[in-house]
Amino acid sequence: MVAFSVISVSIMLIIGVVLYARFSDISREEMIRSTQKLMEQTGENLEDYLISMRQISDAAYYNVIKESDFSSQENDIQKGLNLLYEANKDNLRSIAVYNNYGSLMAAEPVASQKEDPDVTRQGWYVQAMDEMENMHFSTPHIQNLFNDGTFRYYWVISLSRVVELTDGGDSKLGVLLVDMDYSSISRMMKQINTANTGQYYYLCDSDGEIIYHQQQIQISDGILSENSKTAASYKDGVYDETFEGEKRKVLVNTISYTGWKLVGVIPYSSFTHGMINIRYFIFLLMLLMGMMLVIINRVIAVRISRPILLLNDSVREYEAGKKPEIYIGGSQEIRHLGYSIQRSYERIESLMKKIVWEQNERRRSELDALQSQINPHFLYNALDSITWMIEAERNDDAAYMITELAKFFRISLSKGRTIISVKDELQHAKSYMNIQKIRCKNTFSVEFEIDPEVETYCSVKLILQPILENAINYGVSSMDDDDCGEIRIIARQEEGNIFLEVKDNGIGIPEDEVDLLLTDNTRVHKHGSGVGLVNVNNRIQIVFGKEYGIHIESELDEGTLVSIRMPAILYTEENRKLLEKGYYSLNRKKIIDEKRRENKNEQQ
Numbered sequence: 001m002v003a004f005s006v007i008s009v010s011i012m013l014i015i016g017v018v019l020y021a022r023f024s025d026i027s028r029e030e031m032i033r034s035t036q037k038l039m040e041q042t043g044e045n046l047e048d049y050l051i052s053m054r055q056i057s058d059a060a061y062y063n064v065i066k067e068s069d070f071s072s073q074e075n076d077i078q079k080g081l082n083l084l085y086e087a088n089k090d091n092l093r094s095i096a097v098y099n100n101y102g103s104l105m106a107a108e109p110v111a112s113q114k115e116d117p118d119v120t121r122q123g124w125y126v127q128a129m130d131e132m133e134n135m136h137f138s139t140p141h142i143q144n145l146f147n148d149g150t151f152r153y154y155w156v157i158s159l160s161r162v163v164e165l166t167d168g169g170d171s172k173l174g175v176l177l178v179d180m181d182y183s184s185i186s187r188m189m190k191q192i193n194t195a196n197t198g199q200y201y202y203l204c205d206s207d208g209e210i211i212y213h214q215q216q217i218q219i220s221d222g223i224l225s226e227n228s229k230t231a232a233s234y235k236d237g238v239y240d241e242t243f244e245g246e247k248r249k250v251l252v253n254t255i256s257y258t259g260w261k262l263v264g265v266i267p268y269s270s271f272t273h274g275m276i277n278i279r280y281f282i283f284l285l286m287l288l289m290g291m292m293l294v295i296i297n298r299v300i301a302v303r304i305s306r307p308i309l310l311l312n313d314s315v316r317e318y319e320a321g322k323k324p325e326i327y328i329g330g331s332q333e334i335r336h337l338g339y340s341i342q343r344s345y346e347r348i349e350s351l352m353k354k355i356v357w358e359q360n361e362r363r364r365s366e367l368d369a370l371q372s373q374i375n376p377h378f379l380y381n382a383l384d385s386i387t388w389m390i391e392a393e394r395n396d397d398a399a400y401m402i403t404e405l406a407k408f409f410r411i412s413l414s415k416g417r418t419i420i421s422v423k424d425e426l427q428h429a430k431s432y433m434n435i436q437k438i439r440c441k442n443t444f445s446v447e448f449e450i451d452p453e454v455e456t457y458c459s460v461k462l463i464l465q466p467i468l469e470n471a472i473n474y475g476v477s478s479m480d481d482d483d484c485g486e487i488r489i490i491a492r493q494e495e496g497n498i499f500l501e502v503k504d505n506g507i508g509i510p511e512d513e514v515d516l517l518l519t520d521n522t523r524v525h526k527h528g529s530g531v532g533l534v535n536v537n538n539r540i541q542i543v544f545g546k547e548y549g550i551h552i553e554s555e556l557d558e559g560t561l562v563s564i565r566m567p568a569i570l571y572t573e574e575n576r577k578l579l580e581k582g583y584y585s586l587n588r589k590k591i592i593d594e595k596r597r598e599n600k601n602e603q604q
Contacts, residue, residue: 001301008293016286023278028271032238032249035264039201039253042192043262046203046255049091049184053159054135054257056088057178060095061163065176070105071168081108093143093156093179098125099165100173107146117145119175124160128175132162137258139209140182155182157211186212197270206259208232231263307334311341318345356581359542382435401438407431412462419543419579421571422491422498423455429464429489436472444476444485454491454498458569458579460543463536464489467502467550467562470533475506475560493568497548500564509554517552533562540566543579 064080081095085108096107102120104113119125127136138158156179165174185203189212192201202213208229210216218224227243227250234252241250251264307330314327326345328338382405389398411420411428426448433446468487476485490501509517517533537550544567554560569575 001297001305004297004301005294008297009290012286012289012293016282019285020278020282023282024271027278031266031271032251035199035251035266036238036253038192039251039262039264042188042201043253043255045188046185046260046262047257049180049188050137050255050258052088052091053178053180056084056092056095057135057159057161057176060084060097060178061161061176065097065163065165069166069169074106077106078108078110081106082110085109091181091184093154093181094146094177095179096145096177097163097165098175098177099167100175105165105167105174113146114144119145124158124177125175128160128162132173135159135161135257137205137260139205139211143179155186156180157182157185190214195270198267199265199270201262201264202226202228203255204228204232204261204263206232206261211260228263232261234261304331307331311338315341362542381439385439397438401435404431404434408435417576417580418461419458419571419576420461421455422457422459422500425459425461425464425500426450426455426489426491428462429468432465432468433487433489436468440472440477444472444487447486447488449488449490449492451492454493456570457493457498457566458571458575459498459500459566460536460539463540463564464500464502466533466536467564471502471504471506471560471562474509475504479506496568498566498568500566501561503559503561505559508556508558509552509560510556511554514552514554518550536564540564 060081064077064084068077068080070077077097081097085092085095094107094109097105098119099105102118102125107113124136124138127138136159138160140155140157142153143156144153159178159180161176163174163176165172189201189203193214200214203211205211208231210219210226210228213219213226215224219226225244227241230241231250231252234250236252236254239250239252241248247268249266249268251266253262253264254260255262307327310327310329311334314325318326326338326342328335328342382401386398386401386405389395389401408428408431411424411431430448437444437446468489471487476487479485486505488501488503490499490503492499492501518537519534533550533552540549548565548567551563551565552560553563569579
């Protein structure tokens with residue numbers, strides 16, 4: 001699920017970035033297109049307004065001034081100008097006619113001219129005289145030609161042109177001045193400067209002089225600046241520029257007949273501001289997709305991982321010792337894996353059974369080998385001794401020896417069993433030693449120190465006899481006649497283990513030979529049955545494990561101690577069968593610990 005989620009989030013981020021970039025480009029293009037349309041519409045309105053002003057100028061010239069003589073038709077001229085003014089007074093401040101000396105010939109509305117305005121030095125008059133064939137529009141300025149009884153000052157844009165005047169029959173040049181109300185243009189520009197995103201529009205002439213700007217006062221005072229000179233040099237279109245460290249788009253639209261430039265400015269920050277809603281939309285879209293993907297990923301992950309987890313759980317239960325059915329389900333690969341694991345476990349179980357069977361057979365073979373290694377000479381000498389006793393009419397001794405010999409072979413055979421109780425093993429040792437004492441004419445003494453509780457535990461059969469035989473043959477039999485050999489058999493319990501020990505005071509074993517007794521099975525035996533301690537040690541370890549077996553301590557002229565260590569397992573028919581089947585050797589640690597706890601509980 002983590003992998004799917006990481007991949008999904010990565011894909012979503014990529015999609016989100018691509019969508020945002022695409023929407024940003026579309027939004028930018030749409031904003032530019034809408035700005036162009038607005039500028040075109042505003043430009044058309046301005047053109048209509050300026051055309052109407054030109055039409056007023058043409059009507060005043062061709063219909064009023066050109067057809068009249070100022071010396072004789074002054075009233076008609078004044079009346080005609082008055083009609084034009086009244087018809088367009090919403091957009092006009094004044095109409096005035098000046099001769100080539102700058103003297104006022106007629107004006108409407110009727111007003112007194114200020115003293116010595118010297119119009120010949122004013123820009124509109126100079127432009128008209130310099131370029132007689134054209135009409136000229138000035139930049140916004142305060143009208144300063146006529147006295148107004150209200151003492152108000154108006155911002156106007158002057159339309160000036162050279163006209164031909166007739167005065168007393170003489171033709172002279174003059175200048176027709178039409179002062180347009182600046183508020184009309186200002187109102188048009190304010191209507192499009194309503195955006196609060198940093199986008200704005202301004203109007204300038206062909207020389208870059210500002211006609212309208214929403215911060216015109218600050219610009220004229222030098223507080224702010226505008227890149228109008230550069231914008232005036234642009235042709236109509238869209239341009240990228242950087243002004244005062246700010247990147248922005250500049251759109252230029254030329255107003256016909258005037259050379260004025262309507263300029264739209266879109267800072268790049270406006271594009272970002274316009275993308276806030278798109279950001280929210282993409283964020284919500286990504287959030288919704290993320291939630292859906294989490295659910296989808298969870299479903300997919302569960303469909304993939306659930307069969308694996310179930311398979312893993314069944315394998316863990318199998319490893320814990322249970323026998324569950326290995327889970328087989330999910331996709332084809334998981335089913336194939338389940339079948340493979342099941343076949344592997346079946347194969348392992350089959351091999352384990354085979355190993356247990358082989359171990360049982362091996363133990364039986366070793367027991368048979370051990371029993372076959374019992375020296376027939378021992379049986380021959382025992383029977384010969386019985387015969388001698390009968391001939392000497394020592395019937396009681398002969399009967400005793402026959403009884404001990406019967407006990408000896410009864411335990412040796414034990415119905416083919418390899419596990420017997422410690423009590424039977426000790427009885428076997430007692431019978432063997434009783435027979436040997438009679439045969440050896442009591443040349444050594446035997447002492448048994450038995451903890452009665454030990455007799456209730458399990459033991460491997462015939463493990464004491466080879467040790468006792470070695471103690472007699474290699475220990476006490478080689479002693480001088482003056483020394484009396486002593487053999488002690490000790491059975492005790494300690495920390496969940498039982499110890500069967502054979503201790504003699506014989507001649508001892510050299511230190512370099514002690515280690516060989518449990519590792520070298522090819523040594524040639526001088527006496528006895530020849531059953532080596534290696535055989536006994538291996539049989540104990542086969543049944544109980546490598547941590548159990550024989551330990552030997554010996555010192556020359558002091559004697560030898562041979563100790564057998566086995567786990568304390570109560571002798572029951574169930575435990576005997578488990579031991580003989582090898583179950584304990586395969587699961588010895590776990591089961592022996594359980595049996596020890598059971599033994600303690602039973603003893604308590």
